[in-house]
Amino acid sequence: MEKTKKVYVIGHKNPDTDSICSAIAYAQLKRTITGNEYVAKRAGQINEETKYILDRFKVEPPSLLSNVNLQIKDIDIHKIEGIADHASIKEAWERMKENNMKTLPVLKEGHLEGLITTGDIATSYMDVYDSTILSTARTQYRSIAHTLGGKIVTGNEHGYFVKGKVVIAASSPDMMESFIEKDDLVILGNRYESQLCAIEMDASCLVVCQGAEVSRTIKKLAEERSVVIISTPHDTFTVARLINQSIPVKYFMTKEDLITFQTNEYIDDVKEAMTTKKFRDFPVLDKEGKFLGFVSRRRLLNARKKQVILVDHNERSQSVDGIEEANILEIIDHHRIGSVETIGPVFFRNQPVGCTATIIYQMYREYGVEIPKLIASLLCSAIISDTLMFRSPTCTLVDKEAAEALAKIADIHIEELAKSMFNAGSNLKGKTAEEICFLDFKKFTVNNTTFGVGQVNSMSEEELEHIREKVLPELPKAMEKQNLDMIYFMLTNIVEESSELLCFGHRAKEQLLEAFDLSQSSGHVILKGVVSRKKQLVPTIVSALQQ
Secondary structure, eight states: OOOOOOEEEEOOSSOOHHHHHHHHHHHHHHHHHHOSOEEEEESSOOOHHHHHHHHHTTOOOOEEOOBOOOBGGGSOOBOOOOBOTTSBHHHHHHHHHHHTOSEEEEEETTEEEEEEEHHHHHHHHHSOOOTTHHHHTTEEHHHHHHHTTOEEEESOTTOEEOSSOEEEOOSOHHHHHHHOOTTOEEEEOSOHHHHHHHHHTTOSEEEEOTTOOOOHHHHHHHHHTTOEEEEOSSOHHHHHHHGGGGSBGGGTSBOSSOOOEETTSBHHHHHHHHTTOOOSEEEEEOTTSBEEEEEEHHHHTTOOOOEEEEESOOOGGGSOBTGGGSEEEEEEEOSOOOSOOOSSOOEEEEOSSSOHHHHHHHHHHHTTOOOOHHHHHHHHHHHHHHTTTTTSTTOOHHHHHHHHHHHHHHTOOHHHHHHHHHHHHHOOTTOOHHHHHTTTEEEEEETTEEEEEEEEEESOHHHHHHHHHHHGGGHHHHHHHTTOSEEEEEEEETTTTEEEEEEEETTHHHHHHHHTTOOTTOSSEEEETOOOIIIIIHHHHHHHHHO
16 A cells, blocks of 8 residues: 655744644644644744743654755655675576666675676677676676576686686687786687697686586696686587676776765756756665655656645745745635645635634544544644634634633643733844844735735833834845845733834835825824734734725
C-alpha cells in the first residue's frame, strides 16, 4: 500500500498565537480522525507572547517551513542498485540492459565514486587502440575469465594484470619469440609448443581458446612460474573482440565535475543546472553524500506538490512562500475572503468569529474527539490573544463560551493567563526596530495598492511610547523592504481599548484620516475603541481605497 503523503498545517507569515496554536491543535485533530501524518509548521519567527505560551505549557514550537516550493524529495526518484568500481565493463553493460538504463552509478560503501554511461562503454570498444590498456587499467584475472565465459585453470584469480600487453599467438614459436615480452597476456589455441613458448617468455597469463584441454605439464610449469591460465570456449577472434570488456569500470567512468543533487534542493534550481549538461540521468545524494537514485528531466514534470492546510489566513501575500506550487487541501480561517487561489475545490471553513482557535474547538466537538488538556490550554490562549481577552470588537459570544469551556478543561484562570501573556508579548527589550515592525505584520492588496499593517499590544502606555520612538524611523525602510505603497503600525493599548496609528507612504496619512473621518490637523492619530486590525482597521482602509 502506498504511503500517505505528509500534510503540513501552517499559519501565516509573522505568525501570532492563534496561527501557531491553531496549527498545532488542528494537526492533532486530523491525525486523530484520519491516522495519517499531519504536521504543524510555522511560516515565520514566533513572537514573545507565543513563545511564553509554548514555554508555559512545555510545547515544542513547530519547525520553520520557509517555503513550499517543489523539491527533489517531491519527485519519484529512480532507485537503482549501483556497481562497484572493480566491476567489468561487461557487467555494467548487462546491468544497463537489465534496467533499461543509459547511466549507472559506481559506488563504494554507498558513496558515489563516478558514473559509467553507454557512451563510455562505446568508447572502450570503439576508440581504444592500445594493446596495454588491460594492464594500465589493472584488470583482475577473474574479470577476464568471467567476460570470456571461461574459467581459471591455474593461478590466482584474485590477481591483477598490471604489466605487459595483449597479444595473439597465431604464428610459430620461433616468430612468437620476437613479439612476446615478459608479463604479456597471450591469446592462443591448443598447440603445446605455443603454450610452452609463452610460459618460457615469462608471460603473466595465457588465454586458451575453444575450450582446449591444457596438459598437466603446461599446468605444472605455469604453477611453478605463477602464470595464470584461463580456458574459454570462444575462438581467438571472439576472445580478441571481447577481452576489452573485462576492463574495470573505474577506468572509463566519469568522476570529475559530476552534477549531483540533494533531496532538499528546489526543482527550479535543478532545472537550471540540468540545462548545462546533456546527461539523461542525474544522481541524487542524501545528507551524508550516499547515493539514493537518479532524477531525470522527465521526472521533474511528475513532481508531487506539497500538501498543505492553511489556518488563520487566506491571503496569498500572507501565505508561506511558494504557495502557488502547493496543493491546498483545506483553509480554516476567520478573516475576510482574500486572494489565495486553488487548483480544485477545497474544504474552506470561514466563520465570523474572533479567533481561528474557536473554529478548531468547534470541530473537535463536531467530530466527537475529546480535547486533551494541553490542546485546550493552547486553544484557550489563542482565543484570549486574538480577542484581547474579549475586549476586541471581533470577539463574539461563541469565542467567549469556547474560551471558558477550554479553560475548564485546561484548569487555567483566564484573567491570570491573559495578564501574563500580554506582559510577555509587550516585553520587546533587546528587539531591533525592524524585528518589532514585523513581529505581527500582514500585507494586503486592494486594486493596485499594496499596504502593510503591523501591530503591538500592551497594557502599558509608557511602553507603547517607547516602542513608538523606536519604530517610527523604521517605517520607510520596512515599506521599501516589503515593496509596499503604504505602511501602518498599530500601537494598541489593551487597557484603554484604543490604538495610535503610525503611517508612512504616499497619501497614507490622508487615506487614514479620510477613512476614519478625522480632522486633517490631527497630530498623533489616535483611534478610540479601535483595537482590531482585522475587523476595524483593515476593512475601513480597504473600503476607502476601493472608493
